[in-house]
Amino acid sequence: MRVLIAPDKFAGTLTAVQAARAIAEGWARQAPGDELDLAPMADGGPGFVDVLHAALGGxxxxVTVSGPHGDAVPAAVLVVGGTAYVESAQAAGLHLADGDVESATSRGVGELVLAAVDSGARTVVVGLGGSGTNDGGAGVLAALGATADVALDAGPAALAAVTEVDLSRARERLSGVTLVAASDVDNPLTGLFGATKTYGPQKGVAEERIAEVDGWLEAFATATDRRTSLEKGAGAAGGMGYALMVLGATREPGIDLVADAVQLASRARSADLVVTGEGAFDFSSRAGKVPYGVAGVASEALRPCIALAGQVLVGSREMRALGIESAYSLVDLVGEERALGAPAEALAELAQRVARTWSR
Known part of the structure; x- marks a missing residue:
């Protein structure tokens, strides 16, 4: 039996590569004769560059760039041929922002884009997701040369009085470069479904502050490009999607980009079963997340797809709506303490048990 193992990261515990290896290890204990094909996945968020490096080489x-509060942080640029891949979470991730989102800047992501351009790449793909910033991408624009009548790289609070933004130097700096925003969300920049209202609370924006912070981004959009701020994906990564789009970026779902890079469709057709997974499998997984994307590829290949997750927070009906035949919870099997304390060992144990049901 041939099994394609294509999980996302288990946030906070395992990278996608580590998760794939743990699932394979446990499966092999139960079914040593099965052929296991490992295809770690990402949707543009943390792990995007590592997954693509494992798949594409290059x-x-x-590089060293500015973190959300100005401290130096390590990051990487992956160059494959004439294309460079960078990951916003490396420079502006939630783990770097310390909850102080009103002064956090995305400047380091713009510095990553510059490093990619300086490498000679003519196409730069920016993975968007897992950010701890909510500055509308103003910091990205500042790093690329944009200017304004306020500081663009001092967080969203600094945008309250903005009335004028000049993008000419940033556009000149990127002349001849194709930008791609790899995003797993389709929110606009502002409003009821915008970046602040939807994702601000998980980054530290208090409920009573949402309207004011959203107003700062409204002012920034009015001074820059109001129409683009309403487009799908402008609210990705706290508005970094918007910053890239006003510079001419096209938007592509991160899961689709990675699936193409790892040739997931052809590998699914060669498999008898597809196994995916992530930290928390819930109905938000439908919004461009890895399990939903992998399940869609499996469905097109007429192959069953199952999921292994830290927690399973949907019922069987919702699960099937997401294209998943069955989902199995790590916490239900070993408890939360062990799932967090020894995640690779626990995931391997879960995979071993699941193989009893699914392997021939």
Whole structure:
């Protein structure tokens, strides 16, 4: 039996590569004769560059950029042929922002884009997701040369009085470069479904502050490009999607980009079963997340797809609506303490048990 193992990261515990290896290890204990094909996945968020490097090879260049509060942080640029891949979470991730979102800047992501351009790449793909910033991408624009009548790289609070933004130097800096925003969300920049209202609370924006912070981004959009702020994906990564789009970026779902890179469709057709997974499997998984994307590819290949997750928070009806035959919870099997304390060991144990049911 041939099994395609294509999980996302288990946030906070395992990278996608580690999760794939743990699932394979446990499966092999139960079914040593099965052929296991590992295809770690990502949707544009944390792990995007590592997954693409594992799939595509290429040159991985270490760089140092500005973190959300100005401290130096390590990051990487992956160059494959004439295309460079960077990951916003490395420079502006939730783990770097410390909950102080009103002064957090996305400047380091713009510096990553500059490093990619300086490498000679003519196409730059920016993975968007897992950010701890909510500045509308103003910091990205500042790093690329944009100017305004306020500081663009001092967080969203600094945008309250903005009335004028000049993008000419940033556009000149990127002349001849194709930008791609790899995003797993389709929110606009502002409003009821915008970046602040939808994702601000998980980044530290208090409920009573949402309207004011959203108003700062409204002012920024009015001074820059109001129409683009309403487009799908402008609210990705706290508005970094917007910043890239006003510079001419096209938007592509991160899961689709990675699926194409790892040739997931052809590998699914060669498999008898597809196994995916993530930290928390819930109905939000439908919004461009890895399990939903993998399940869609499996469905097109007429192959069953199952999920292994830290927690399963949907019922069987919702699960099938997401294209998943069955989902199995790590916490239900080993408890939360062990799932967090020894995640690879626990995931391997879960995979071993699941193989009893699904392997021939």
């Amino acid at each position: 040159e991985l260049a270490a």
